[in-house]
Amino acid sequence: MKKVEIYDPAMCCSTGVCGPSVDPELTRVASALYSLEKKGFNITRYQLTNNPDKFVENDAVNSVLHEEGIDALPVVLVDGQIVKLGCYPTNDELAEWFNVDLEELKEKPKVRLSIDLNSL
Incomplete structure (x- = not known):
């Protein structure tokens, strides 16, 4: 089974739905990766903000950052x-x-919300 690792630039979240505007590219990627992870595929994302150690530990990624800078992110x-x-x-x-199948990557994450009306 293939292993995919994505080294993201510094950002507040990987979904693209935070901040003042929605990033459709991040939303697309998050949705596709959600569908793949749900099927059990091996995908890991690291954010420069939250996991700087992973960027240093991986020699290839570390080399890219030293040679090309943070504009080379994301690294896949x-x-x-x-x-x-x-x-x-x-x-x-x-x-x-x-x-x-390409269509399998278009499944949207489902969020369930439960409200206890007795607590209102």
């Missing part, structure tokens, strides 16, 4: 090899890497 690795710099994988690429 498949099975330990860098496959993308400065942009996220497309849904087509994710579908190919994990051998899934």
Whole structure:
């Protein structure tokens, strides 16, 4: 099974729905990765803000940062090899890497909200 690691730039969240405006690219990636993770695929995301140690520990990512700076983020690795710099994988690429149908990556996360009316 393929292992995908994404080294994100510094940001407040990986979903793209925080801050003053929604980033549709981050929303697309978060949704696609959610669908893949739900199916049990091996995907890990590291944020420079929350996981700076992971950027230092990975020699390839550390080298990219030293040579090209933070503008090279995100860095995407498949099975330990860098496959993308400065942009996220497309849904087509994710579908190919994990051998899934493209439509499977469009499933939206479902949020359940429960309200106890007796506590109001």
